[in-house]
Amino acid sequence: MKLSEKKQSTFTPHPDSNGEYVKAVLVDITDLKKRVTQYGEKEEFRLVFETEVMDTENDRRFCIWSRGYTPSLNEKAALRKDLKRLMGRELTSAELSEFDVESLIGFGVKLIIQHETKDDRTYANISFMVPDKEKALKPSGKYKRIKDREDKSDSADSDDEADEPAASGWAAVVIHVGKHKGKKLGALVDEDDAAVKLLMSKWLPQAKAAKNLEDAGLIAALDELAEFVTDDIPY
Numbered sequence: 672m673k674l675s676e677k678k679q680s681t682f683t684p685h686p687d688s689n690g691e692y693v694k695a696v697l698v699d700i701t702d703l704k705k706r707v708t709q710y711g712e713k714e715e716f717r718l719v720f721e722t723e724v725m726d727t728e729n730d731r732r733f734c735i736w737s738r739g740y741t742p743s744l745n746e747k748a749a750l751r752k753d754l755k756r757l758m759g760r761e762l763t764s765a766e767l768s769e770f771d772v773e774s775l776i777g778f779g780v781k782l783i784i785q786h787e788t789k790d791d792r793t794y795a796n797i798s799f800m801v802p803d804k805e806k807a808l809k810p811s812g813k814y815k816r817i818k819d820r821e822d823k824s825d826s827a828d829s830d831d832e833a834d835e836p837a838a839s840g841w842a843a844v845v846i847h848v849g850k851h852k853g854k855k856l857g858a859l860v861d862e863d864d865a866a867v868k869l870l871m872s873k874w875l876p877q878a879k880a881a882k883n884l885e886d887a888g889l890i891a892a893l894d895e896l897a898e899f900v901t902d903d904i905p906y
Contacts, residue, residue: 684795685735685784686724692781692801694808695720697757698734699816700772706739715739718775720782720797721814731813735784735795744770749861759802779807798842844892847885848874856892871897 699719706715718737726733740750744767754770755761757780762770783799842857851859851866860867875893878886 683726683728684786684793685722685733687786687795688782688784690783692783693722693724694803695722695735695780695782696808696810697775697778697780698810698814700776701736701817703742713739713741715741716772719814719817720780721808721810722782722784723808732811734814735782735797737797747862752861752864753800756800757802759804777810779803779809841892841895844888846870846889848889856889856896860896867896 697718698721701717701719703714703716705712707713717739719734720737721732721734724733725731737753738749740753741748742750744751744754744762751762757775757778779802781801781803782797785796785798787794787796842855842860844856846852846854846856846859849870851863856867859870871893875890878890
């Protein structure tokens with residue numbers, strides 16, 4: 672039996688954007704990789720964004736990895752929903768028939784990045800993404816795509832950061848009312864935009880007026896989410 676000690680990663684996570692958007696550009700799409708989840712083994716890939724934020728210690732821009740996506744454009748698939756947010760529109764019928772994710776390389780976006788600490792390690796997660804309709808960020812040229820590297824594991828840009836911790840902040844708040852009771856708000860945002868709108872437009876005003884203590888957590892989470900929901904975000 673062969674054993675080895677797993678070395679502690681020294682990877683520095685992308686700084687928290689503190690609720691503000693940072694400019695970014697899509698610079699890589701990883702190969703499919705098998706991952707064991709609570710629903711069984713899945714094949715997933717991730718998007719890699721280079722942002723405008725400088726990593727002065729390494730004289731380059733920071734990069735951040737998306738969550739994992741299964742290669743599906745099903746209406747309820749996480750990839751389909753995030754492509755809508757990233758592109759600022761729904762996919763066309765032709766794109767739904769066949770969509771080359773590689774075509775997004777070089778696409779300019781704006782991201783909100785949030786930190787989470789789990790098992791004494793800090794992760795940087797993408798909370799929101801929208802298309803950059805202004806002067807989009809261009810790749811610096813310092814990032815090398817994983818598929819083009821001779822050694823894909825020996826790099827600070829490896830997908831170590833792609834470890835996917837549990838949802839945090841507003842996304843981790845559990846809904847305690849209605850038919851979605853017991854579901855995390857972040858999961859509902861991914862699965863049912865109409866239900867989120869209903870919570871904000873119907874339940875939230877009533878809950879604020881009632882001032883029940885048990886509603887405080889969900890009220891705060893929806894208020895935080897509402898700060899990010901603008902006309903630029905395709906809900």
